[in-house]
Amino acid sequence: MTYARAVAGTTYAFESLADLMAKASPLRSGDVLAGVAATSAQQNVAARMILADTPLKAFLSQALVPYETDEVTRLILDSHDASAFAPVASLTVGELRDWLLSETATPTALGRLAPGLTPEMAAAVSKLMRNQDLIMAASKCRVTTKFRNTIGLPGTMAVRLQPNHPTDDPAGITASILDGLLYGCGDAVIGINPASDNLSVLGDLSRLMDDLIQRFEIPTQSCVLTHVSSAIALIERGAPVDLVFQSIAGTEAANASFGVSLSLLKEGLDAGRSLKRGTVGNNVMYFETGQGSALSAGAHHGIDQQTLEARAYGVARAFEPLLVNSVVGFIGPEYLYDGKQIIRAGLEDHFCGKLLGAPLGVDVCYTNHAQADQDDMDSLLTLLATAGVTFIMGVPGADDVMLNYQSTSFHDALYVRELLGLKRAPEFEAWLGQLKITGVDGRLAPAAAGHPLLTAGA
Amino acid sequence: MSRLVPPDPWTALRRHTPARIALGRTGASLPTHEVLAFALAHAQARDAVHTAFDAERVAEAIEALGQSVLITRSAAPDRATYLRRPDLGRRLSNPDRDALTAAAKGAVDLVLVVADGLSSTAVHAHAAPLIAALLPLIRAEGWSLGPVVVAHQARVALGDEVGERLGARLVLLLVGERPGLSSPDSLGAYLTFAPRIGLTDAARNCVSNIRAEGLSYDQAAFKLAWLAREALRLGESGVALKDESDTAALPVARDLTDRRSL
Numbered sequence: 001m002t003y004a005r006a007v008a009g010t011t012y013a014f015e016s017l018a019d020l021m022a023k024a025s026p027l028r029s030g031d032v033l034a035g036v037a038a039t040s041a042q043q044n045v046a047a048r049m050i051l052a053d054t055p056l057k058a059f060l061s062q063a064l065v066p067y068e069t070d071e072v073t074r075l076i077l078d079s080h081d082a083s084a085f086a087p088v089a090s091l092t093v094g095e096l097r098d099w100l101l102s103e104t105a106t107p108t109a110l111g112r113l114a115p116g117l118t119p120e121m122a123a124a125v126s127k128l129m130r131n132q133d134l135i136m137a138a139s140k141c142r143v144t145t146k147f148r149n150t151i152g153l154p155g156t157m158a159v160r161l162q163p164n165h166p167t168d169d170p171a172g173i174t175a176s177i178l179d180g181l182l183y184g185c186g187d188a189v190i191g192i193n194p195a196s197d198n199l200s201v202l203g204d205l206s207r208l209m210d211d212l213i214q215r216f217e218i219p220t221q222s223c224v225l226t227h228v229s230s231a232i233a234l235i236e237r238g239a240p241v242d243l244v245f246q247s248i249a250g251t252e253a254a255n256a257s258f259g260v261s262l263s264l265l266k267e268g269l270d271a272g273r274s275l276k277r278g279t280v281g282n283n284v285m286y287f288e289t290g291q292g293s294a295l296s297a298g299a300h301h302g303i304d305q306q307t308l309e310a311r312a313y314g315v316a317r318a319f320e321p322l323l324v325n326s327v328v329g330f331i332g333p334e335y336l337y338d339g340k341q342i343i344r345a346g347l348e349d350h351f352c353g354k355l356l357g358a359p360l361g362v363d364v365c366y367t368n369h370a371q372a373d374q375d376d377m378d379s380l381l382t383l384l385a386t387a388g389v390t391f392i393m394g395v396p397g398a399d400d401v402m403l404n405y406q407s408t409s410f411h412d413a414l415y416v417r418e419l420l421g422l423k424r425a426p427e428f429e430a431w432l433g434q435l436k437i438t439g440v441d442g443r444l445a446p447a448a449a450g451h452p453l454l455t456a457g458a
Numbered sequence: 459m460s461r462l463v464p465p466d467p468w469t470a471l472r473r474h475t476p477a478r479i480a481l482g483r484t485g486a487s488l489p490t491h492e493v494l495a496f497a498l499a500h501a502q503a504r505d506a507v508h509t510a511f512d513a514e515r516v517a518e519a520i521e522a523l524g525q526s527v528l529i530t531r532s533a534a535p536d537r538a539t540y541l542r543r544p545d546l547g548r549r550l551s552n553p554d555r556d557a558l559t560a561a562a563k564g565a566v567d568l569v570l571v572v573a574d575g576l577s578s579t580a581v582h583a584h585a586a587p588l589i590a591a592l593l594p595l596i597r598a599e600g601w602s603l604g605p606v607v608v609a610h611q612a613r614v615a616l617g618d619e620v621g622e623r624l625g626a627r628l629v630l631l632l633v634g635e636r637p638g639l640s641s642p643d644s645l646g647a648y649l650t651f652a653p654r655i656g657l658t659d660a661a662r663n664c665v666s667n668i669r670a671e672g673l674s675y676d677q678a679a680f681k682l683a684w685l686a687r688e689a690l691r692l693g694e695s696g697v698a699l700k701d702e703s704d705t706a707a708l709p710v711a712r713d714l715t716d717r718r719s720l
Contacts, residue, residue: 029542165475166667172475178468179479332636333541368503368637369541369576374496397478397488397496404638406500409478414486444483449467457471 146281621653
């Protein structure tokens with residue numbers, strides 16, 4: 001099906017719904033690299049005008065990635081909830097934007113709608129939204145998940161404590177964990193990106209974190225961010241695995257490049273749940289995603305990278321994750337060129353994820369070959385915190401010495417808490433108070449020498 | 459240190475990690491000197507990416523080791539294009555394709571390529587000294603060596619085309635790695651058997667983090683010579699070739715090649 005319209009004296013034609021979606025996307029380097037981006041500013045607006053008048057139902061009858069050859073498409077369409085979709089079934093994409101921003105779209109209504117929306121619908125409407133729209137609509141979405149604490153409650157923001165070390169040195173990792181805890185971070189997860197893929201090293205890292213969590217009775221969870229098949233092997237060997245991690249993408253072929261399929265993710269979910277290590281809930285999966293991963297794997301099917309990213313959340317939500325993290329600026333400038341593109345993508349990802357019912361956090365980050373700096377990260381962090389982001393990263397001094405990129409720091413988390421009054425997960429907040437890391441107002445207490453936690457780092 | 463910001467009581471933990479821990483705080487925020495220290499580190503990393511590649515200087519240093527050098531360019535004409543179009547950084551410019559084909563003098567065992575990659579700082583500092591450490595090992599093996607190719611705006615896969623045109627059994631490409639705040643000058647080395655256009659990173663072996671605070675020239679040269687010998691013996695490189703060279707306690711290179719986008 002082709003789409004065409006005369007706008008300001010010029011007729012613009014788009015060969016398919018996929019082409020229309022790509023041309024309607026705000027400019028980013030990854031879509032240019034893929035050869036799918038709009039070639040003029042006016043073509044971009046014309047595409048958005050046509051997209052605004054496209055019925056939402058079109059996405060149920062026109063699969064952007066073929067149903068027959070892509071299990072992600074089959075998952076999306078086979079699990080679509082028609083009764084949840086009913087309130088918006090007669091709307092166009094443009095009308096969905098109006099509905100989302102109206103008083104009718106309460107947190108309750110948005111929660112009911114989530115299983116009725118496909119990732120492509122979420123992506124489509126996001127392309128018509130300005131940054132303030134993405135913030136406003138996302139701020140009304142509530143996604144709450146549980147393992148040893150409660151993530152995503154209104155007025156809270158959690159932090160993943162990311163204590164990476166270039167050689168997985170246990171004392172080095174412990175030092176960063178203690179630093180983070182003493183700065184009040186770690187409620188989302190204590191999650192290590194290991195340098196090694198050796199199973200005995202990974203098992204040792206799991207035990208290191210489990211020992212700390214047990215010894216100090218910390219109401220949080222741990223994760224070693226290794227391949228799901230390694231997590232399954234660790235569980236079989238008796239390692240104390242809390243969360244099962246995997247990088248995922250929005251097409252079957254891109255997931256295959258990561259060495260995963262939906263059935264393997266299900267095995268990971270079952271293995272994680274079999275341990276019954278959660279105390280207040282059993283959301284055991286931790287997923288990471290990022291715009292551009294499908295193109296990077298040569299598996300983008302001519303679809304723009306933001307739509308494919310939304311499809312990754314369609315994958316994620318099927319496995320009831322505790323956390324989903326868009327690592328927005330990590331992939332590099334050939335996908336998101338500068339601070340402006342990274343900021344836009346971070347807000348889109350957060351909105352689409354939340355609208356679809358996924359507990360979206362964002363790794364507010366950049367690499368040193370991108371045109372971005374700390375000021376851009378401050379902007380994105382502040383915008384996401386106002387939008388109600390579920391969690392952010394906490395990296396010592398914002399400098400990840402293993403992955404060689406810059407993320408957000410423990411200090412950054414303190415900044416947005418102070419600025420916006422955001423609390424931590426309630427169980428973790430109470431623990432910090434009990435250990436006198438925080439005072440009665442939730443702010444950090446003056447650091448005292450001889451804190452009991454420091455006995456773990458001697 | 460500022461007189462207004464007390465140190466964190468756990469500064470002793472810093473000896474365990476290069477991570478920026480125990481920074482202290484003023485309210486919720488970083489102390490001034492930490493903000494400036496970070497800014498300097500970021501400036502070093504940015505300059506490593508954007509400092510113009512002095513190929514002539516690198517070529518002179520390699521020629522001083524008794525090797526002939528060819529200076530080439532990828533199909534990416536400048537840094538801005540290079541950063542946006544990784545595909546262009548993986549192919550030679552049109553004139554250099556012909557030049558390399560003309561320079562080929564029959565099959566050789568090994569071709570060395572020096573690519574600026576994402577850190578010309580790393581290449582300026584480490585490429586010639588690493589080659590100096592490699593040459594005695596190459597001579598000891600009796601391997602024939604083609605001209606050393608120094609390439610502007612080049613990514614790892616450029617070595618495939620270079621090696622193919624020069625008739626190399628093996629290509630070893632040295633490249634400036636994506637700079638981190640703590641490592642603006644890290645050199646990587648990628649070894650590929652039977653190089654030809656279209657190979658993926660699964661066909662390569664990588665030794666990374668070659669710099670003063672990481673892997674020394676001698677350690678890296680030893681590892682690379684071991685890998686080259688095994689690749690020639692097995693008739694392949696990449697996932698089928700596991701690094702079992704005996705240098706102890708080396709940092710483990712994490713396979714991030716897809717995301718480092720070299």
